[in-house]
Amino acid sequence: MDVVTLVAIMALLGAVAWLVVAPLRAGSAARDEERYEGARADLEAAKEAKYAEIRDAELDHATGKLSDADWRAVDRQLRAEAVEILQRLDELGVP
């Protein structure tokens, strides 16, 4: 094995080790921040999905795929679920 090959392999090993070990060196503040960001991202994704469902139901209603009664029930339920998500987002506050 020549020197260039050895250096290339060591460089790969170093890059992998650096990549994998980095989170273990982060402090507890960084971990708390990450946990908060994770919870927030989950709720933001849920909120966007809920809004998409509400808009989708509106289009279904407008094109005759949901009766008036069904749409009102679905819309009411979806909006209630959206409210709940927003409440949970507000409860998260800042880290």
Place this chain on the structure above:
Amino acid sequence: MAEVGRAALILALGVAVYGIGASLYGARSGRADIVASGRRAAYALALLSVVAFVILEAAFLRSDLSFAVVAGHSSTTTPTFYQATAVWSSQEGSLLLWLTLLSLWSALVLFLTRRQLRDVAPYATAVLLGLGAFFAGLLIFLESPFDVLASPPVEGAGLNPLLRSPSMMTHPPMLYSGYTLFAIPFAFAVGALIVRRVDAEWIRATRRFALAAWLFLGIGVLLGARWSYAELGWGGYWAWDPVENASLMPWLIGTAFIHSIMIQEKRGMLKVWNASLILATGVLCLLGTFLVRSGILDSIHAFGASTLGGPFLVLIGAMTLGSVALVVSRRDTLRSEHRLDALLSRESIFLLNNLVLVALCFVVFWGTFFPLIAEAVTGQRAALGPPWFDRYTVPLALLLVLLSGVGPLIAWRRATAANARRSFAIPAAVAVLAAVALAAAGAGSALLALGMFVAGAFVAGTVFQELWRGTGARRAMTGEAPHLAVVRLIGRNRRRYGGYLVHLGMAVLFVGVAASSSFQDATDVRLAPGEQAEVGEYTVRYTEPTARLVATREAGLEFIELGARLDVWRDGEALGAMTPTRGYYPSQDLAGLGAIGRFFEGESVSEIALDAGAGRDLWLAVQPDIGALEPVIREGDAVFAQAAGGLSPQFEAVALAQTLRGLVDRYASEAPPAQFRLLTSPMITWIWVGALVVFAGGLICLWPAPDAARRRATAGLAVRVARDLGRVRART
């Protein structure tokens, strides 16, 4: 560089195993830092796989014949495009491509979801890294692409001539992308089941990956069909070959999954079904990979027999048992939140569509594995041919196309008579008009084909009506001009209208399949120069033979091409000349073969002549009779054998070229009758056009929603929801 490649693979295996451990331990202990380290192991796996792949790719492009895999599958004379793509013509290279694609998609999804699904993601990471470790292990212990030869040959074996086709060389990466992308929702489904978080979040997070998998796998399947039609010389595009079937099965179940997840997202139903579908898709992807590589079933597309069968069987067995155990143990958590409100509803149609897709998959599965089943039961292999497959798949496909027209029309929860009248009137009228027109045109002779045309017309009516109504609804809400309204309607509802476009494309595709298979004219005929034959409304005359040596500046003589010039008339009108040929590539196995004879003992590849059009294709292939040349070939071999060693290499090359020139001249001047396959099929182009429409629809579905990630709520709960939605509507 082979050592660096091998080291990269060993490191890849190590980091994958570490990542599995870190992800599982991090999840169990609640240590986010360890989970993050496990996730980064997936990034590292991607980095190492790419390094290994680039090293191998560079070896192919440099024609580094010290790599055993390069010497076995490429040569210095192989054109550069095929040198680059020859990597995946080998077992080793294609496994490395699998690993590279898998690790890249895994890294991408784990990066995108790094702040989401924090309970599910570590288990998904472990599953993805487990698959990565499996393939890295195969590449290290069983099929190393970095084995080097102690004494490299002067020239490589070259790429199999059958594979020298752009569609064939792009077909494997598409299939592997599909297979590996399906691993993403599979892994997240496993994670969701493990932590019992079976709401629709994991589906939303991985839906685009499932869609991309479906799209790539579909493109791969179609490219394989196109290659079969244009290159294999039998005139068809689908032969129910085991390897073709292996890629179709996960696509069918993946299609069912993509539909049924909408029910879970909207109604919280079909959770067991969805989990089962995606787990089955993941297993079928591995099964497809196993079929291509194990050599257990005969196929023109398969690699030869190998030692990979055992490890694949173990993995597939573990995945199957694990999947069943997970679904059964989580059956309480997976209970539906709602029940079907009515038998006639969008939900029921989705479910019926799913059942048809699963039934289709079962038929394909049974037909594919029947030779093994028959051997196990009777001791004798017996294969099921296309007529058996067609008997079951044609009616199921017809039902599927019809359902793809019914689904978008029917109301959610329950359809009423008024709703049905309003929604079905126009598509039904279009279908009836099409039926009357086609029956009058004589299409009634093939009832199933007529049924498919009518179903296709119904789907087209549905899609255009829905687009019209959607545009009308949008205009009523926004007051936009029609062209703006239709563009924005599609742009803001990409999943819905992209999906409708997919339905339309599938209908066009199946209409092409029905027409081309039901109204095809084919004839196999032996013609001498000057003779002619009829096929459909075409007259084809064998005007003269063609023969030439095909050489490149770098490689010298590459192959011998024998063919025929055919003059063609349609209903008496001259269409011009067409020239099908057959290329004879020299065998690389020189043992026992003469200098001339080896050109006729290697691969021979048909180059068809095709006149394609929207209405009809004329497809011609020739099989020259080289029997008449055999005495000359034997004589030439004997002369060269006698002179062996007595001639300088340069003189021998010149003499060989002159002899082969004499041989082709003789064929051109005294050609014996040749065998021809003449084929004319209506609307075959519709298959490829339909596929393009399907993929355009798939791309629309895949395209991300505008600035969804940037939208942020600020305050005020219920008012906020209304305001957010109002703001979005105003902007849209």
